[in-house]
Every structure is written in structure tokens, then in C-alpha cells.
Amino acid sequence: MAPIRNTALIFNEIPTGYPEPGKTTVFDENRTIDLENAPLNGGVLLKVLVVSNDPYLRGKMRDPKILSYTDAFKIGAPLANYAVGRVVRSESDNFKVGDHVTGTFNFEEYTILPASALSYLRKLDNNTNLPWSVYVGAAGMPGRTAYSAYNEFAKAKKGETIFVSTGAGAVGALVIQIAKRDGLKVIGSAGSDEKVAYMKEIGADVAFNYKTTSTDEVLDKEGPLDIYWDNVGAATLDSALGNMNVNGRIINCGMIAAYNTKEPYPFKNLLRVVSFSLSFNGFIVSRLDNKYAEKFYAEFVPLLASGEIKYREEKTPFAQAGEAIQRLQKGENIAKSVIIVADE
Amino acid sequence: MAPIRNTALIFNEIPTGYPEPGKTTVFDENRTIDLENAPLNGGVLLKVLVVSNDPYLRGKMRDPKILSYTDAFKIGAPLANYAVGRVVRSESDNFKVGDHVTGTFNFEEYTILPASALSYLRKLDNNTNLPWSVYVGAAGMPGRTAYSAYNEFAKAKKGETIFVSTGAGAVGALVIQIAKRDGLKVIGSAGSDEKVAYMKEIGADVAFNYKTTSTDEVLDKEGPLDIYWDNVGAATLDSALGNMNVNGRIINCGMIAAYNTKEPYPFKNLLRVVSFSLSFNGFIVSRLDNKYAEKFYAEFVPLLASGEIKYREEKTPFAQAGEAIQRLQKGENIAKSVIIVADE
Numbered sequence: 001m002a003p004i005r006n007t008a009l010i011f012n013e014i015p016t017g018y019p020e021p022g023k024t025t026v027f028d029e030n031r032t033i034d035l036e037n038a039p040l041n042g043g044v045l046l047k048v049l050v051v052s053n054d055p056y057l058r059g060k061m062r063d064p065k066i067l068s069y070t071d072a073f074k075i076g077a078p079l080a081n082y083a084v085g086r087v088v089r090s091e092s093d094n095f096k097v098g099d100h101v102t103g104t105f106n107f108e109e110y111t112i113l114p115a116s117a118l119s120y121l122r123k124l125d126n127n128t129n130l131p132w133s134v135y136v137g138a139a140g141m142p143g144r145t146a147y148s149a150y151n152e153f154a155k156a157k158k159g160e161t162i163f164v165s166t167g168a169g170a171v172g173a174l175v176i177q178i179a180k181r182d183g184l185k186v187i188g189s190a191g192s193d194e195k196v197a198y199m200k201e202i203g204a205d206v207a208f209n210y211k212t213t214s215t216d217e218v219l220d221k222e223g224p225l226d227i228y229w230d231n232v233g234a235a236t237l238d239s240a241l242g243n244m245n246v247n248g249r250i251i252n253c254g255m256i257a258a259y260n261t262k263e264p265y266p267f268k269n270l271l272r273v274v275s276f277s278l279s280f281n282g283f284i285v286s287r288l289d290n291k292y293a294e295k296f297y298a299e300f301v302p303l304l305a306s307g308e309i310k311y312r313e314e315k316t317p318f319a320q321a322g323e324a325i326q327r328l329q330k331g332e333n334i335a336k337s338v339i340i341v342a343d344e
Numbered sequence: 345m346a347p348i349r350n351t352a353l354i355f356n357e358i359p360t361g362y363p364e365p366g367k368t369t370v371f372d373e374n375r376t377i378d379l380e381n382a383p384l385n386g387g388v389l390l391k392v393l394v395v396s397n398d399p400y401l402r403g404k405m406r407d408p409k410i411l412s413y414t415d416a417f418k419i420g421a422p423l424a425n426y427a428v429g430r431v432v433r434s435e436s437d438n439f440k441v442g443d444h445v446t447g448t449f450n451f452e453e454y455t456i457l458p459a460s461a462l463s464y465l466r467k468l469d470n471n472t473n474l475p476w477s478v479y480v481g482a483a484g485m486p487g488r489t490a491y492s493a494y495n496e497f498a499k500a501k502k503g504e505t506i507f508v509s510t511g512a513g514a515v516g517a518l519v520i521q522i523a524k525r526d527g528l529k530v531i532g533s534a535g536s537d538e539k540v541a542y543m544k545e546i547g548a549d550v551a552f553n554y555k556t557t558s559t560d561e562v563l564d565k566e567g568p569l570d571i572y573w574d575n576v577g578a579a580t581l582d583s584a585l586g587n588m589n590v591n592g593r594i595i596n597c598g599m600i601a602a603y604n605t606k607e608p609y610p611f612k613n614l615l616r617v618v619s620f621s622l623s624f625n626g627f628i629v630s631r632l633d634n635k636y637a638e639k640f641y642a643e644f645v646p647l648l649a650s651g652e653i654k655y656r657e658e659k660t661p662f663a664q665a666g667e668a669i670q671r672l673q674k675g676e677n678i679a680k681s682v683i684i685v686a687d688e
Contacts, residue, residue: 266611279623
């Protein structure tokens, strides 16, 4: 069989503000792959079905000389992220043709994982009949993020109050539901009335649109906060800091407000870490996986399949991936953003 | 016996900047106490020997309507803090006349603790022959602060790098020595060349005067930091944040730079909490006491008595307590500040 097209989304240029489709990333339709003869080196060849679009990808679009917990994308190479694929060829005993697997793949139609990468590949049985795309969302990294970090850091006690920013987002909407099941009073914020309605639908006791309502006023009235789940940073984090209760816990899941600007936000309320004895934790979900991943698949994913915990998705075809990445960084997505590369 | 003089340091006015002797606090020599007949209500009457002067006291000189982990001082009443005293009269079976005890006492020559306060009173056997004043310093709250929080939060591994600000201070100088005994590379900062010399004497690998040397430059050269012990906040914390290693731990012991100003410091590097997966912990030493206090007295205090861990003190007579409090807030003290109320 002759080589066939293997379109990819290429990292083209380090952005200074929001990533721009056609500039930061380019869609390259001129690449090819020989499905029968491409060397696998003991690994597998996958057809990529879904790749995830997550806020943290912005951190990978940087000068590789800047150290971070995650590697920088390489100029000229495809982006890569959590994804689901189907095995097309395999030189491994653990994965056979037709298996569905999840791991970190390139943004390309077909991808090869060498033997050394197979230990990070997870076979999906999908007894639960969830769509494959959910395995990069509520049943994937964002789900594990919500589940693992909540269990590790929240130290929640029934009746306490939690505030979740981007409460309609891929992670935030799950945190709202986990906290509600734990008997907490849940306050959620988001940037549109539609998202506010969704937060109420999934159980938030208080939900507000931070673009039209003052975060300070809501937190002053509904606080103090025992737990703040931060997806935003900047002014929202500063308001939360100013409204934390003694011994409060801040879980720093993300600071999307800081990802696309060079102008650092001047935090005013950091003294509360000392004066209120706060704990304040950043984390990398992969480092919590040892402790929580198996419990997550055994206990949490069935709640998604049964509908007890709700999720929503926003699907974008591969050709518009660059646009979806920009929309997510601007907060214009309305649900977990997934990029559909192929249906099956 | 007729009532005798019972001089006290009274909290007179909430300061806006540094506390001012004669204004924030006044020395009141017109108070009296009847040592024989003052009602004890099942408690004890103590002669106060030493009271501690600590940075955190500034936080108590506030409007009581502002919530914090520690009560505000009451206008018109004496200040209170960790102290050592000798029992003069007792209605308790656990404390007899002549016992030396440590607890939280008023800044006054004689003080009465009711029965309800006795559970917080600790009898000092002083087998170690340390001076009483050390029991409000290296063998008291500052010592427990260094010992307990280091053991709770540092998660130190041999060969890692720790940066300690105010490394010549009551807590910082102990942290330097504990970290050194743990096999860490220790960087210390302080505000005078004399303090720099002292940090070197107690084992710091790198010691610098932040007033004459750029903190950023030192940390850039000697970092990255696995652990930052923060006593300062503000620009020093921001520099440390910018030089933390992935998975770094920040222990927020104090933010003295913020205690005496209304102008909040604009932190620029807080994003690292997320991007470097940092943990960042404020704490209240009294909440760690259950876990660490007995070990501290059994294991750490003997190291002070044997000279294996060094400490220094700066003694101020009671009449100059207000001045000592101001000097400490300005960082003009050169060692653990203690206020001597009586010799024995």
C-alpha cells in the first residue's frame, strides 16, 4: 500500500498573547505515512480518534529554555496531548489490532508509539459504553484532576463552603458535583449566564457570572471559604484569598488568566497564607495517579456512565483545532473541548 | 500585706505603621495587686520573669473586627505573649509555689491565671540548666515553630537546597541549623553584615545581606530552591517563587514585610505554584504542637543545652519593652528579642 496522507497540527511559532490559528499552529496536510511499512520498533501504530484540548497546553507553547513541569512543544513538530486511538498495527503483546487505547499522542491522523512509550498507554475496555471522547474528558485527565486533587488536598468536612472558579469547565463542573456529593455548600463562578444555569443544574448552591457580578460581593456574602478550587488565578484568586476562612485550603488547578499575558497580576491578599494559616497547593495530576488513578477508574467513571455525575462536551473537527485552542484560552468554549480526528 | 505596684505594658492605640512606644503601647506604673488576697479562682498567681517579643504580635495590634488566627489585643488591657514565670501562690494541685512555668501571660509584673488557663501552662524542670529566657526563644515557641513546621512541611531530602530569609532571626537561625544537620545546602539572607557573619558561623553554605546584594542574583546562581522558608513575604517571597524548583515547598512562617504597611506587595511569580507544582503552607505552631511538642522537648531542647544547636538572645528591660517591639518590627534587633521583667 502506498503512503497515505497524515495531516497534523504543527507548532509553528511561540505566541506572545493568545495562540493564533495559522500562526501559532498550522494545519499541515502534506505529511504522509506508510501504514504497512513504517517501522514500529516494538511499539504500536494507532489511528487517532480524539485529542484533548486543555488550558495547560498554553504552557507548552513557550521557549524550551524556560523550565516547567511539562516539556515545551517543539517548533515544526506536531502538538501532543491526551488522546484516544485505535491500534492499527502492533509489535507488542499487550496491545492488539482493534484495541482502543488512551495516552499522549501527537495531533496527527496516525501516530506511532515506540516500545518505550507503551507503559504510559492504557487499554480501554469501555464496559461502561461511554463515548471514546469522554476518556480525554470527565473519564480522562480532567476527571482524574478533579477527583485526585480534591481527595488529596480539599480535606473537606460536611457543611464547609467551597468556591470553584470556571465551575462550568471540564474540571470545575466535576469538582462542583464531587463537593456537592460530599455535603458542601458550593459556590461556582463562570463567564456567561448559560454557564451559570449549567452550574445550578449540576447542583451549585450559588452560581454567578463574574463578568456581571462582583466576585468580592458574592464571596463576602456567601463566604468565608474553607476551600477554593482555583482554575483562574489573578483577580479571582486574590478575591478568594481575601475571603478564606482560617485553616482554609486553596487548590491551584490552573491560572488561565495568567497564561496569555506577560503582565503579572499584583496579588494583594497573599498575607492571608500566614495570618489565616492557609495551605495552597499546586499539583501535577500525573504525580497523583499512583495514589488515585485505579480508584478513579473503579469508582468515579461508573458514576459518569450511570449519569449520577454529569459532563458535557464541545466537539471540534480536526481541521479547526487551532481555532478551538484559541477559543479555549479565551474562555469562549462552553464545555470540555475535544478535537475529533476520526470517528472510528 | 498592702497592695504593691504591678506595672504593665498597655495596648493603647491601633498603629497604622510601625508600633510606637508611648502611643501604640504605654508603660503603666500606677496599677497595683494584692499578692495575698487577689482571688485566684482555682488558678495561680505568677511573678513574671520573661516575656517574649515576636514579629506576630503586630497582627494582634489590629481592629478586633478583623478576623485572624489570633485574637486582637484589647485597647486598655496589657499586651500578652509567651512568657516564663514563677509561682507565687497556687490553688492548683499541679503547680506549687516556686515552680517555674511557661505559658501565655500578660505583660505585667504579676499575673493571675484562672483554673481554666492551667491546661496551657507547662512546668519547666530545666534539667538542662538553660536560662529561663530560652524557654520563650529557641526552647519555646520560636523553637517549636522551626522544629515542627520543618518536620511537617519541608519534606527535605539530603542534597536539596533550602533558602531561609531572616536567617539570623529567632526562628530562621534554628531552621538553618536543622537543615544543615539534615544534609541540605543552605542559603540564608539577613539585613546586616553582622547577621551574615552569624549565619556563616552556624553553618549556612551561602549567606548574604539582602540590602547590599541582589536576592534574585544570589538565587539565580545558587538555586533552584527545593524549599523556601519565608519569614519576610513581599519581594523576597516573589524572588524565591521565581527561583523555585519543580515540586518545591514554601513554608510561610511570617511575612514581616507586610505587617507594618497598608500597601500590598504585588506578587508577580505566583503562577509558579501551578506551573511548578509548588506547595505553599501557612501554619499556626499551636496546631502542630499535638504532633511535635513532646518530641521537641525530648529531642531538640537537649541539643540547645549541649551547644550542638546555637542560639542568641537580645535582652531588654521591661521599661523599654515598647522600644524593643518597634525595633523588632523594623528588623533592628540582632537576635531573639526577650523582655526581662524580673531576674528571679
